[in-house]
Amino acid sequence: MRLIFSILGLSVFSMSILYPQVLGRNYGRSIVISQQGIAATSQVLASQTGAQILARGGSAVDAAIASNAVLGVTEPMMTGLGGDLFVMYWDAKTGKLTGLNASGPAPRALSPVFLAQHDIKSMPQDGIHTVTIPGAVEGWYRMHQRFGKLPWKDLFQDAITYAEQGFPVYEGVDEYWKDPAMIRALEANAESKRVFLPGGRGLRTGELFKNPDMARAFRLVAEKGPDVFYKGAIATAIVKTSEHLGGTMTAEDLASYSSEWVEPLSIDYRGWRVYELPPNGQGMAALEMLNIMETSPPSPLGAFSAPEMHKRIEAMKLAYSDVHANVADPRVHDAPVAQLLSKEYARKRAALINSNRANCEVKAGEPVGSNTTYLTIVDKDGNIASWIQSLYSGFGSRVTVEGMGFALQNRGASFTLDAKHPNVLAGGKRPFHTIIPAFMEKGDEHIGFGIMGGAVQPMAHAQFVSNYVDYGMTLQEALEAPRFFKSNAPGCDVYIESRVPEQTLQQLSERGHVIRIGREYVETMGRGQAILHNSKTGTNYAASDPRADGAAIPEPLRP
Numbered sequence: 262m263r264l265i266f267s268i269l270g271l272s273v274f275s276m277s278i279l280y281p282q283v284l285g286r287n288y289g290r291s292i293v294i295s296q297q298g299i300a301a302t303s304q305v306l307a308s309q310t311g312a313q314i315l316a317r318g319g320s321a322v323d324a325a326i327a328s329n330a331v332l333g334v335t336e337p338m339m340t341g342l343g344g345d346l347f348v349m350y351w352d353a354k355t356g357k358l359t360g361l362n363a364s365g366p367a368p369r370a371l372s373p374v375f376l377a378q379h380d381i382k383s384m385p386q387d388g389i390h391t392v393t394i395p396g397a398v399e400g401w402y403r404m405h406q407r408f409g410k411l412p413w414k415d416l417f418q419d420a421i422t423y424a425e426q427g428f429p430v431y432e433g434v435d436e437y438w439k440d441p442a443m444i445r446a447l448e449a450n451a452e453s454k455r456v457f458l459p460g461g462r463g464l465r466t467g468e469l470f471k472n473p474d475m476a477r478a479f480r481l482v483a484e485k486g487p488d489v490f491y492k493g494a495i496a497t498a499i500v501k502t503s504e505h506l507g508g509t510m511t512a513e514d515l516a517s518y519s520s521e522w523v524e525p526l527s528i529d530y531r532g533w534r535v536y537e538l539p540p541n542g543q544g545m546a547a548l549e550m551l552n553i554m555e556t557s558p559p560s561p562l563g564a565f566s567a568p569e570m571h572k573r574i575e576a577m578k579l580a581y582s583d584v585h586a587n588v589a590d591p592r593v594h595d596a597p598v599a600q601l602l603s604k605e606y607a608r609k610r611a612a613l614i615n616s617n618r619a620n621c622e623v624k625a626g627e628p629v630g631s632n633t634t635y636l637t638i639v640d641k642d643g644n645i646a647s648w649i650q651s652l653y654s655g656f657g658s659r660v661t662v663e664g665m666g667f668a669l670q671n672r673g674a675s676f677t678l679d680a681k682h683p684n685v686l687a688g689g690k691r692p693f694h695t696i697i698p699a700f701m702e703k704g705d706e707h708i709g710f711g712i713m714g715g716a717v718q719p720m721a722h723a724q725f726v727s728n729y730v731d732y733g734m735t736l737q738e739a740l741e742a743p744r745f746f747k748s749n750a751p752g753c754d755v756y757i758e759s760r761v762p763e764q765t766l767q768q769l770s771e772r773g774h775v776i777r778i779g780r781e782y783v784e785t786m787g788r789g790q791a792i793l794h795n796s797k798t799g800t801n802y803a804a805s806d807p808r809a810d811g812a813a814i815p816e817p818l819r820p
Contacts, residue, residue, distance in 0.1 A: 288738040293803040295815035300324050301790035302636035303339075303713075303809035306428060307331040310419040311638055314411065315816035321638040321646040322350065322408040323416055326401045329650055330420035332634045333667065334475060335428050337457065338437045340634035342478055342490070343662065343669040344652040345393075346400035347538055349525055349698045350408060351707055353643030353796065358700060359407075360538050363400025363520035364672070365393045366590070369688040370509035373678045376686075379507075384676050384686065387446060387659045389508035391671035393692065395490075397650050400520045402487040408644070417483035424476035424666070427469040431810040433784060437655050438463030452502070452661040453668065474666025491515045495665060502663045509688075525700070528602055530555055531730050536700040537722075540588045540596050544697040546719035549580035551726060552607035553614075559731035565743060565761050567768035568616065573727070574745060574755055574774065575614045577720045578623040582750035583610075584719075586625035589683035590691040596683070619773035621753040633696045633713035635790055639801045641816065643794045647698035647709035701726060705797040708736070712789035712806070717746045721787040736791045737804035744786040758783055782808045 293299055298321070300311025311328035319327070325348075333341030346363035376382075376390060385391055405413055430438070437443055444463055447453040456474060457463075464470050481489045489495050496515045503510040525536040526544065530551045537544025553576035560569035587596040600606055613620070633651035651670070652658075658671035675693045676686035684693045695715050699722050701708045708729075712721035721744055728739035743760040754775045757766065770776055779786070788809035793802040803813035 288741045289807060290737050290741065290805065292735055292737045293813040293815060295801050296799060297801070297816035297818070298324070298638065298640040299792055299801050299803040299813055299815050300328055300636070300638050301792055301803045301805050301811070301813035302328050302332060303634055303788050303790065303806070303811040304332055304335050304431065305810065305812045306335055306423065307636070308812045308814040311636070312814040312816050314416070315638070315640055316819055317411065319411045319640070320408055321640040321644045322404045323411045324638045324640065325636060325646040325648045326405060327416040327419060328636050328638065329401070329634070329648065330417050330479060331423060332636070334420050334423045334472065335431070336434060336634055337472070337475070337668065338434070338652070338655040340650045340652060342398060342482070342667045343395045343657060344397050344650055345395065345670060345672060345694070345696065346397040346650045347542060347694070347696055347698050348400065348404060349536060349538065349647040349700045349709065350404070351645040351700060351709065353794065358525055358536060360523040360525045361400055361404060361520055362523045362538060362542070363396035363403070364541065364691050364694050365396040365518055366689045366691045367393050367673055367676070367686060368508070368510040368514045370511070371673070371686065371688050373680070373686055375509065376678070382678070384674060384678055386674045387654065387671050389503055389506040389658065389660055391658045391673040392503065392508060392510065392660060392669045393672045394510070394514055394518045395670060396518065396520055398482060398487050398490040399518055403520050413486060414483045417479045421476045421479045421483070424472045424479060427471035429467050430464045430470055432466050433810040435464065435466040436784070439465065443655055446659045447656060450660050452663050453656065453659055456661050456666050457656065472666045474664055476666070478665040478667060491518055495662070498662050498665050499669070502660065505663070506660065526598065526602065528552055530726060533701050533703045533726070533730055535726055537697055539591065539598060541590045541691045542694040542697050543584050543588060543719055544699070545588070545598060545602060546580045546584040547697070547699065547722040548602050549583060549607065550576045550719060550723040552602065552604060553579055553611045554723065554727060556608050556611040559727070564728055564732045565765055567765045567772070570745065570761070570765060571616065571619070571769060571772055571774070572614065573724060574747070575620060576611070577723070577747060578620060578750045579610045579613065580719065582623045582625040585750065587683065588693055593687070593690055594683035617772060619753045621751070621773070623750045633715070635698065635711035635713040635788070637709040637711065637790045637792045639709070639792045639794050639803070643796060643799065645700070645707060645709040645792060645794055647700050647711055649696045649698045649711050649713060651696045651713065653695070697722070705795050706793055707796060708791060708793045710789065710791035712787035714785060714787035716748050717785065717787045720746065721789065725789065725791070736793055736802055740789045740791055740804045740806050746786050756785070758786060784808050
């Protein structure tokens with residue numbers, strides 16, 4: 262037997278030498294291709310739910326809501342009823358792209374003065390004073406009213422069932438639940454400890470997790486619609502929870518909430534039109550980064566060569582410095598979006614890049630004038646939902662609504678207390694937001710995509726676009742390819758996955774980059790999904806990131 266394996270090994274080796282151009286590939290998963298709809302999410306059960314909704318005649322939006330609800334159960338640290346939502350929806354018949362901002366403001370009574378009175382001198386990162394109005398449920402309903410087909414109440418049955426009967430914990434979720442720091446954070450809130458640390462510890466891979474309180478909350482939403490969340494029993498529970506912890510949220514804060522239809526921003530990148538949502542999100546950082554990258558041709562040495570990666574890292578620093586200096590709630594601050602996204606401004610910023618040296622002291626220019634869940638769905642008609650929803654940090658604020666089984670987001674942590682900054686905390690104001698859905702198109706190809714993960718998102722978006730457009734990668738290859746990550750513009754530190762060639766790492770180090778090498782697939786590099794609809798052939802293509810527990814699952818044929 263040992264001899265046979267040796268001979269087989271030699272046979273395969275010799276074939277790889279004779280035919281290297283046709284054997285093997287440099288990415289792991291295959292693209293999912295179907296004439297039917299496809300649901301791509303970060304968790305298999307959620308993708309399965311989305312595919313089944315499509316098979317029942319549901320629209321891309323119906324499937325997105327149902328998948329999102331299941332993710333709230335199976336990834337309770339990432340997403341759920343207590344978070345915010347952003348959406349881009351492409352209508353295949355009209356070719357129109359619609360944007361929705363369902364992010365919530367700070368409670369009206371929350372202010373720097375209030376925090377100072379409680380001896381809080383910097384914006385807290387968790388706890389009740391980081392909680393903003395959750396916009397997801399109202400956003401789901403607005404999308405369903407406009408683009409849904411199936412009855413609202415039918416979209417939550419799987420989420421209710423998984424919450425009541427339980428689901429086996431997946432590997433990616435296990436990583437969060439067994440983290441000692443996360444356990445300590447959850448223990449600090451009695452309700453979080455009761456709900457999310459059964460038996461006094463985090464759940465492990467394969468263990469069954471049940472959340473009957475969350476099942477109750479989803480059943481209320483299914484039966485009574487969004488009013489129960491903003492004016493009814495769930496609203497009462499949220500306000501009661503806030504009051505018990507000394508928070509400022511009132512019934513009026515919840516009852517007056519409404520999401521907002523917005524016009525997506527876009528740029529041309531080498532013939533492709535790339536879209537992001539406008540502030541208060543950071544999507545324009547991806548667009549500015551691409552504009553800067555476009556000022557020079559792609560490196561002929563490849564996407565993972567030192568010249569190309571150096572350009573991407575330096576472009577990211579310039580774009581992030583601009584966005585962090587300018588982006589806030591557009592209702593109170595008018596950011597110079599057109600100037601920041603102009604090609605002329607990109608050329609000025611690109612001129613600051615030294616091809617031989619990393620810039621460690623990047624400053625914002627002077628233009629004139631998280632933990633998240635992303636999913637994308639295409640239905641049989643070619644309509645695409647690019648959909649992102651989040652609690653921000655793991656388990657958000659780490660405050661769980663009493664008797665309802667879900668955590669409240671900590672989006673308020675993104676405010677600053679610097680009175681001179683456009684993103685300074687104020688009651689009724691929305692904070693700077695990290696979560697961003699994306700879309701791109703050229704000719705007959707239309708792609709909904711997103712890569713979630715706090716600050717990583719714009720740079721991950723730009724890397725994905727460049728991989729696909731500049732280097733001819735497939736959707737899956739572009740999504741799976743090794744990435745870099747920096748949490749902010751200043752400094753020369755950069756985190757890079759180990760699959761980048763050693764020669765590239767060495768040459769980047771020689772340019773002054775201070776490199777931390779991660780494992781092959783690092784969750785903090787972002788967890789992405791992508792779907793392409795070809796409007797000429799009607800064929801759909803989908804990719805799901807191996808950094809998550811998800812899959813792209815086609816709509817099954819009806820029996």
